[in-house]
Amino acid sequence: MIEVKNIHKTFGENHVLQGISAEFKEGMCNLIIGGSGSGKTTLLKCMVGLHEPDKGSVIYDGRDFTTMNFQSRIEIRTEIGMLFQGSALFDSMNVEDNIMFPINMFTNQNRKEKLERANFCLERVNLAGKNKLFPSELSGGMKKRVGIARAIAMNPKYLFVDEPNSGLDPKTSIVIDELIQEITEEFKTTTVVVTHDMNSVMGIGENIIFLHQGKKWWEGSNKEITESNNTELNEFVFASKFMQSLKK
Amino acid sequence: MIFHPLGKYILLLKAVFRRPEKWNIYRREIFHEMVSIGVGSLGIIAIISLFLGAVTTVQTAFQLVSDFIPKSVIGMIVRDSAILELSPTISAIVLAGKVGSSVASQIGTMRVTEQIDALEIMGINSPGYLILPKIIGAVTMIPLLVIISIGLTILGGYIAGSASGAVSAQDFIVGITTDFIPFTFTVSMVKSVVFAFIITSVSAYQGFYTNGGALEVGRSSTKAVVISCIAILFTDYLVAQLLL
Numbered sequence: 001m002i003e004v005k006n007i008h009k010t011f012g013e014n015h016v017l018q019g020i021s022a023e024f025k026e027g028m029c030n031l032i033i034g035g036s037g038s039g040k041t042t043l044l045k046c047m048v049g050l051h052e053p054d055k056g057s058v059i060y061d062g063r064d065f066t067t068m069n070f071q072s073r074i075e076i077r078t079e080i081g082m083l084f085q086g087s088a089l090f091d092s093m094n095v096e097d098n099i100m101f102p103i104n105m106f107t108n109q110n111r112k113e114k115l116e117r118a119n120f121c122l123e124r125v126n127l128a129g130k131n132k133l134f135p136s137e138l139s140g141g142m143k144k145r146v147g148i149a150r151a152i153a154m155n156p157k158y159l160f161v162d163e164p165n166s167g168l169d170p171k172t173s174i175v176i177d178e179l180i181q182e183i184t185e186e187f188k189t190t191t192v193v194v195t196h197d198m199n200s201v202m203g204i205g206e207n208i209i210f211l212h213q214g215k216k217w218w219e220g221s222n223k224e225i226t227e228s229n230n231t232e233l234n235e236f237v238f239a240s241k242f243m244q245s246l247k248k
Numbered sequence: 249m250i251f252h253p254l255g256k257y258i259l260l261l262k263a264v265f266r267r268p269e270k271w272n273i274y275r276r277e278i279f280h281e282m283v284s285i286g287v288g289s290l291g292i293i294a295i296i297s298l299f300l301g302a303v304t305t306v307q308t309a310f311q312l313v314s315d316f317i318p319k320s321v322i323g324m325i326v327r328d329s330a331i332l333e334l335s336p337t338i339s340a341i342v343l344a345g346k347v348g349s350s351v352a353s354q355i356g357t358m359r360v361t362e363q364i365d366a367l368e369i370m371g372i373n374s375p376g377y378l379i380l381p382k383i384i385g386a387v388t389m390i391p392l393l394v395i396i397s398i399g400l401t402i403l404g405g406y407i408a409g410s411a412s413g414a415v416s417a418q419d420f421i422v423g424i425t426t427d428f429i430p431f432t433f434t435v436s437m438v439k440s441v442v443f444a445f446i447i448t449s450v451s452a453y454q455g456f457y458t459n460g461g462a463l464e465v466g467r468s469s470t471k472a473v474v475i476s477c478i479a480i481l482f483t484d485y486l487v488a489q490l491l492l
Contacts, residue, residue, distance in 0.1 A: 073371070091357075
């Protein structure tokens, strides 16, 4: 489980996060949703240490990440897998080397063991045999899947996913969402997904946190979200005519 | 105004020289950078060195019109100019353009495409992994390039002097072998090591702190070259003043 307690983050005059507290449960897809500029990605970056919060703490299974130094954080970081919005695959490496990169850095496995693990991860994301392709040769959906394969290479306890469906067609988006959910269940990871895609919310949102103007505005599940009376949440969820027609 | 970036630069260098996670991976990256910087720059260094030597010989001969000065002096001037100034400094300025812009744009692109964030998330010291191999690669290969450049500058001078009749081959050889002070070579090597460090570290700094997108990567690359060139010329004076 990951707990965030009273997180504040300011950029210049802009108070992006204003005292956010939440719990992200183990073995569950925890979604952070909200409009553009609501602070979703900033919260995610504060949780993984890419931004330092001005105030508050991030606790990984009782370990306070915010007070740790660089060396102590490495231990937790090896338990973290992350899929970035743009996949963030290393351009100079092929698919296989991208997946083996964290294994190379943090384990003493031999080449055969590392290759077995890379192949397992590739099979898991339905990309078996694509080992030697370079990121420039992959489609958007394939890049996301390789990103997921790299994220699970070290058997992570915590999986962070930033906008997994951006730039993907609806069909591929569903494939990625299902993959994230399957991996969460299979590896028992604490998964945190930042998204504003309503299909993801309805499909995999077991625990949803809605951010608005830098504050936690609502919390619940995908079953509860359509029945909520929260005005700001309803404006966000039922922004499209399609969702409005569904509500009617 | 200068203190904030200077402080950030020093903090970045501190992170660069932190103990590597795994030496064998760094070693592979160092060899890769040595090939990229050393072998990759050999052609341009060879061409500019030959022409620098040729131009220096022809222009020195043009200025030495007195019958009281032996023609062999041209060889001496070409040799000392090549060792002390032309090869280390001009090579460094050319390499700031070639290697520096490449380092800044490579690291800058990694920053804006979140590849550096991905390294950080994995628990890897990204400044160390990305910048240290480049610094070591440059600091080992650029002095070798400068040694090659010295040889080719003198060769260029020899060919141009003989071809144009400005100085005979025999006079030129007498010139380059007379009154050689070995310490000038030491100064040249000190300069090349310092310049190599400046080119890679300044360019890496510019790339590492790139914010935004493609436009900013281009700006970082340009800034890396400009700042590296100014820093090279400043330290060129500093080293000369301190050592000579």
